[in-house]
Amino acid sequence: MYASAVQDLIDELGRLPGVGPKSAQRIAFHLLKLPSEDALRLAAAINTVKSRVSWCRRCFNIAESDRPGAEAAPTTECDICRDERRDATVVCVVEEPKDVVAVEKTREFRGRYHVLQGAISPIDGVGPEQLRIRELLARIGNEGVEELILCFNPNIEGDATALYLSKLLQDLPVRVTRIASGLPVGGDLEYADELTLGRALEGRREVGA
Incomplete structure (x- = not known):
């Protein structure tokens, strides 16, 4: 059994589609070896996509808020739907x-x-x-x-x-x-x-x- 923080990371990675227990361990230890700035950049990218990206209210494609730092509202439309x-x-x-x-x-x-x-x-x-x-x-x-x-x-x-x-x-x-x-x-x-x-x-x- 690994340290609790490492095991939590492995468990979360293992919930991703196509990632088995061995792959989850390999990815977790790869992240541990990364420089802090690289790991934090990955974490920031995940945080950004969760806060700014939602589903287009019209077609249910991916839609991103056009305001930096703003969460994508449920009424957001994708670029294709907005293209007249x-x-x-x-x-x-x-x-x-x-x-x-x-x-x-x-x-x-x-x-x-x-x-x-x-x-x-x-x-x-x-x-x-x-x-x-x-x-x-x-x-x-x-x-x-x-x-x-x-x-x-x-x-x-x-x-x-x-x-x-x-x-x-x-x-x-x-x-x-x-x-x-x-x-x-x-x-x-x-x-x-x-x-x-x-x-x-x-x-x-x-x-x-």
């Missing part, structure tokens, strides 16, 4: 904020986004009620959305989420498309190259067609 040059009638629906970054890198999409903050996965206890689906439905009527592009990872969870949404939206006055299957099955959007993802966006098709 974006096409508000076309919304790309993704699972996570990292997927917004992946799509933006293609430079093929000039609409807006909606981040579900996950995908349907019964084995992980994630159902539709845990996702930002209710907020998506509200945007269709309130913002004059004409097309929803389902841009999910090509895996079981992504397919399940796309199927659920396509059935939910089939009677609403909105065109529902899904990106083409140029992405490898089982892959993640964040690892797709810009050309492949861009072509998938261009080749999107009507859901159910």
Whole structure:
């Protein structure tokens, strides 16, 4: 058993996704070896992101307060939602904020986004009620959305989420498309190259067609 402060650090690091007990120990001892200014800079970065970053009230992407030292309010909008040059009638629906970054890198999409903050996965206890689906439905009527592009990872969870949404939206006055299957099955959007993802966006098709 390590000193209580070290053990507390190991325990907290072990709660991070993908970090097991051995990795947590390795990271903890790496931090102990760092110069104080380096460790404090990491702590300051964590404190800043927790105090200034929240979810966009419109699309649930990451949103940061534009006032230094100020906490991000619940009404904060992200840069994309605040950009009036974006096409508000076309919304790309993704699972996570990292997927917004992946799509933006293609430079093929000039609409807006909606981040579900996950995908349907019964084995992980994630159902539709845990996702930002209710907020998506509200945007269709309130913002004059004409097309929803389902841009999910090509895996079981992504397919399940796309199927659920396509059935939910089939009677609403909105065109529902899904990106083409140029992405490898089982892959993640964040690892797709810009050309492949861009072509998938261009080749999107009507859901159910």
